[in-house]
Amino acid sequence: MPKANLKIISITSCVALAALNALALFPEAGDFRVYLTGASLAIALGLLMAILFIRSEKAGPENQTETARPVPVPVQTAGNREEAEIVSFLAIFQERGRLIDFLMDDITTYDDAQVGAAARVVHQGCKAALQEHFRIRPIREESEGSSVTIPAGYAADEYRLIGKISGPGAFSGTLLHHGWKTDSVNLPRLVRTGPDRLPTIAPAEIELK
Amino acid sequence: MTKRFSLGIDLGTTNCAIALTDLEADQTEVLEVTQILGPNRIGERRTLPSALYVPHRDEFRENSFPLPWEDETGDARIIGHFAREHGALVPDRLITSAKSWLANAHIDPRQKSLPWGSDIQEDKLSPFECSRRYLDHLKNAFLHAGRAQGRNRDLSETELVLTVPASFDAVARNLTAEAAEAAGLGKVILLEEPQAAFYAWIAEADREWRALIGPGDIVLVCDVGGGTTDFSLIAVSDNDGTLELDRISVGEHILLGGDNMDLALAYTLQAQLEAEGKSIDSWQFLALVHAASKAKVELFDNDALTEAPIAVPSRGSSLFARTVSTKLERATLDRVVLDGFFAKTTISDLPLGSRRAGLQEFGLPFAADPVISKHLARFLVRSSANLKNSQTLSAMVEGQPGSNEFLLPTAVLFNGGVFKSGPVRNRVLELLASWNQRQPVRELRGIELDLAVAKGASFYGRTRVTGKGIRIKAGAARSYYIGLEASMPAVPGFKPPVKALCVVPQGMQEGSELLLEGRDFGLLTGHPAEFRFFSSADRSGDRPGQILPDAERELEETASLEINLPPLPEFPAGQVVPVQINSVVTELGTLELWMKHLSSDRRWKVEFQIRTE
Numbered sequence: 001m002p003k004a005n006l007k008i009i010s011i012t013s014c015v016a017l018a019a020l021n022a023l024a025l026f027p028e029a030g031d032f033r034v035y036l037t038g039a040s041l042a043i044a045l046g047l048l049m050a051i052l053f054i055r056s057e058k059a060g061p062e063n064q065t066e067t068a069r070p071v072p073v074p075v076q077t078a079g080n081r082e083e084a085e086i087v088s089f090l091a092i093f094q095e096r097g098r099l100i101d102f103l104m105d106d107i108t109t110y111d112d113a114q115v116g117a118a119a120r121v122v123h124q125g126c127k128a129a130l131q132e133h134f135r136i137r138p139i140r141e142e143s144e145g146s147s148v149t150i151p152a153g154y155a156a157d158e159y160r161l162i163g164k165i166s167g168p169g170a171f172s173g174t175l176l177h178h179g180w181k182t183d184s185v186n187l188p189r190l191v192r193t194g195p196d197r198l199p200t201i202a203p204a205e206i207e208l209k
Numbered sequence: 210m211t212k213r214f215s216l217g218i219d220l221g222t223t224n225c226a227i228a229l230t231d232l233e234a235d236q237t238e239v240l241e242v243t244q245i246l247g248p249n250r251i252g253e254r255r256t257l258p259s260a261l262y263v264p265h266r267d268e269f270r271e272n273s274f275p276l277p278w279e280d281e282t283g284d285a286r287i288i289g290h291f292a293r294e295h296g297a298l299v300p301d302r303l304i305t306s307a308k309s310w311l312a313n314a315h316i317d318p319r320q321k322s323l324p325w326g327s328d329i330q331e332d333k334l335s336p337f338e339c340s341r342r343y344l345d346h347l348k349n350a351f352l353h354a355g356r357a358q359g360r361n362r363d364l365s366e367t368e369l370v371l372t373v374p375a376s377f378d379a380v381a382r383n384l385t386a387e388a389a390e391a392a393g394l395g396k397v398i399l400l401e402e403p404q405a406a407f408y409a410w411i412a413e414a415d416r417e418w419r420a421l422i423g424p425g426d427i428v429l430v431c432d433v434g435g436g437t438t439d440f441s442l443i444a445v446s447d448n449d450g451t452l453e454l455d456r457i458s459v460g461e462h463i464l465l466g467g468d469n470m471d472l473a474l475a476y477t478l479q480a481q482l483e484a485e486g487k488s489i490d491s492w493q494f495l496a497l498v499h500a501a502s503k504a505k506v507e508l509f510d511n512d513a514l515t516e517a518p519i520a521v522p523s524r525g526s527s528l529f530a531r532t533v534s535t536k537l538e539r540a541t542l543d544r545v546v547l548d549g550f551f552a553k554t555t556i557s558d559l560p561l562g563s564r565r566a567g568l569q570e571f572g573l574p575f576a577a578d579p580v581i582s583k584h585l586a587r588f589l590v591r592s593s594a595n596l597k598n599s600q601t602l603s604a605m606v607e608g609q610p611g612s613n614e615f616l617l618p619t620a621v622l623f624n625g626g627v628f629k630s631g632p633v634r635n636r637v638l639e640l641l642a643s644w645n646q647r648q649p650v651r652e653l654r655g656i657e658l659d660l661a662v663a664k665g666a667s668f669y670g671r672t673r674v675t676g677k678g679i680r681i682k683a684g685a686a687r688s689y690y691i692g693l694e695a696s697m698p699a700v701p702g703f704k705p706p707v708k709a710l711c712v713v714p715q716g717m718q719e720g721s722e723l724l725l726e727g728r729d730f731g732l733l734t735g736h737p738a739e740f741r742f743f744s745s746a747d748r749s750g751d752r753p754g755q756i757l758p759d760a761e762r763e764l765e766e767t768a769s770l771e772i773n774l775p776p777l778p779e780f781p782a783g784q785v786v787p788v789q790i791n792s793v794v795t796e797l798g799t800l801e802l803w804m805k806h807l808s809s810d811r812r813w814k815v816e817f818q819i820r821t822e
Contacts, residue, residue, distance in 0.1 A: 088250060101526050114532070115529060117533070119521045121528060191249055192568040
């Protein structure tokens with residue numbers, strides 16, 4: 001379970017970065033360019049997810065990577081469970097913020113106003129889902145562009161130094177991005193799913209009269 | 210067993226919550242409730258929506274909704290977050306507001322009648338059974354939370370306090386207590402919700418609360434939840450140097466709340482969209498209600514905004530093509546929510562009575578008048594009338610502002626999610642000041658207004674166990690009466706009035722009982738006897754044993770009472786047994802009526818039968 005969570009967290013922090021960085025620019029309305037930036041970032045994010053999926057698939061048993069050959073009935077392995085949890089997590093972002101609809105649609109034919117309206121749906125829903133499951137805050141509280149000093153012995157995984165790195169710490173420089181981190185995760189748990197298939201991201205909807 | 214914990218349970222009309230006080234550490238926390246968030250998905254939320262969904266047999270894969278405390282045989286009904294979200298799209302299978310049906314005069318709460326008006330083939334559930342299930346879920350969530358923290362908590366070492374609306378009569382209160390027992394919670398203590406909110410405020414203000422209110426204050430607890438509005442007045446007095454709190458008045462059961470405001474906003478926005486030539490379907494309307502609710506909070510929380518954007522996605526997978534967007538302007542919000550529900554009306558402007566249309570749809574008695582200001586005015590006028598009937602109560606509010614016609618509070622404590630928004634609180638304060646010749650009425654600041662009731666209940670449980678801390682003197686909120694058929698010669702076309710015998714006076718304390726001496730009845734063994742049962746919330750002066758000439762004109766009919774004396778060796782069938790009425794308000798806050806044999810200690814309990822019309 002912790003391992004699965006870590007993976008989900010890494011993916012979500014990407015979702016968070018993209019969603020918050022790009023979509024949070026909305027209040028500057030009127031300039032629809034930002035929506036496109038948001039959308040393209042989101043697509044990049046989709047790619048990243050795809051890459052991650054491919055990776056985890058490759059790490060799986062040999063026979064799963066080959067196509068058109070009957071595979072033995074899979075048992076519920078740890079990897080299988082991790083994948084199910086990631087899919088179920090995507091399902092939350094789809095359900096709350098229509099993220100998969102947003103990414104899978106062809107964006108090129110729509111004008112910026114339409115993209116902007118759709119982005120509001122994604123932003124509102126995904127942000128709510130994100131805040132429900134993670135407590136997210138910046139790594140540095142200073143405003144971006146200000147000078148900051150990182151003391152010697154800083155947590156290296158919380159910083160990325162760019163430019164000329166030399167001498168012993170502490171390091172002083174300009175804060176380009178304040179970073180994000182989470183220190184509290186409260187994810188829904190997946191229960192009693194079949195071992196044979198992954199959860200659905202979004203069910204097909206049919207209205208009965 | 211020694212009590213080590215106190216658990217406060219807020220069984221709300223739209224949302225439930227639980228809070229736990231550890232008596233040793235003297236700390237209170239809201240416990241998150243494990244619940245179903247989707248097929249095969251569970252998680253924790255601070256509230257459990259009081260919604261129950263009855264899925265179709267083929268709707269989901271088998272065993273899609275397991276809870277950690279259920280085995281695979283658990284039935285498929287779903288409670289909580291997913292039930293509410295999914296049920297909104299399949300309304301025929303969704304049960305909401307089960308609690309309001311408990312206090313409904315038209316149906317038997319034990320009859321399988323919900324979802325109301327639905328055509329589903331599966332077994333329906335009774336309002337009583339729904340309440341039992343919510344309580345069972347909360348009980349299990351509490352025990353589960355303990356196990357998850359590696360601490361095995363036991364119900365027997367937990368003081369359980371369950372909150373009920375102040376407006377609930379004895380029958381609805383007893384039913385709630387019974388549902389708790391049927392859910393395996395054992396005997397629970399009942400506490401009125403506005404009182405619980407007040408206890409939460411005391412706990413929060415800690416030692417300072419005595420500086421914030423003092424003798425002579427009358428505090429209005431103004432509780433507007435998702436679906437109901439509940440008022441109470443608490444008087445502060447000085448008894449030989451000790452501060453005393455008395456709950457002196459409770460309001461009526463008003464089915465009007467925050468959900469109505471969100472709906473009203475959504476209808477306004479829908480009209481706005483239609484005027485722009487955009488139409489939305491019923492699914493999109495639900496999304497619009499959500500969006501309107503969010504925009505409302507954004508605008509109310511941030512004075513700098515003049516409008517909030519609203520985007521409603523289409524039903525299909527293309528988000529770009531068919532998302533419709535509009536804006537909620539601040540002026541619209543103020544007009545719909547502030548002026549619509551909290552209009553600046555005068556104190557003499559009372560709510561319109563319910564419409565008596567020829568064909569009225571039979572269902573929950575939703576408030577006919579949406580203006581909460583008018584309901585508040587009616588409450589203050591009724592409170593004044595009630596207090597005038599009792600010397601003790603009148604003395605308590607002597608020298609208060611307001612006229613002879615209504616009772617004006619000196620301070621207000623807000624409760625319920627609606628009042629998280631500053632502009633709504635301010636509007637009510639303005640309204641009260643306008644009734645007070647422009648003199649401001651103080652606001653007592655509460656916190657976490659949607660969780661305060663659960664917290665206050667657990668705090669009250671702590672006070673009961675430890676004996677430390679102040680308690681509000683409340684007692685019975687209503688007086689109760691047994692109907693006596695008047696013995697008069699029959700006159701054609703004239704129905705003799707039913708006289709009423711007061712058996713429980715208003716304010717009768719918990720843990721007390723009384724015997725109506727000098728009024729003996731004869732019960733026939735082997736024959737069921739039936740009485741009519743009445744109540745009143747504004748006759749504080751009536752004493753036990755007092756007789757009112759016309760019950761139907763002056764009182765509300767609450768239930769009928771039934772008693773069946775089985776033949777016993779000492780009382781064979783057909784014998785008349787002389788009895789007296791013995792009424793008991795238990796320590797737990799439930800009402801019991803007994804028939805006590807005149808010359809022995811033997812007594813028989815009278816059962817409340819639910820009135821059905």
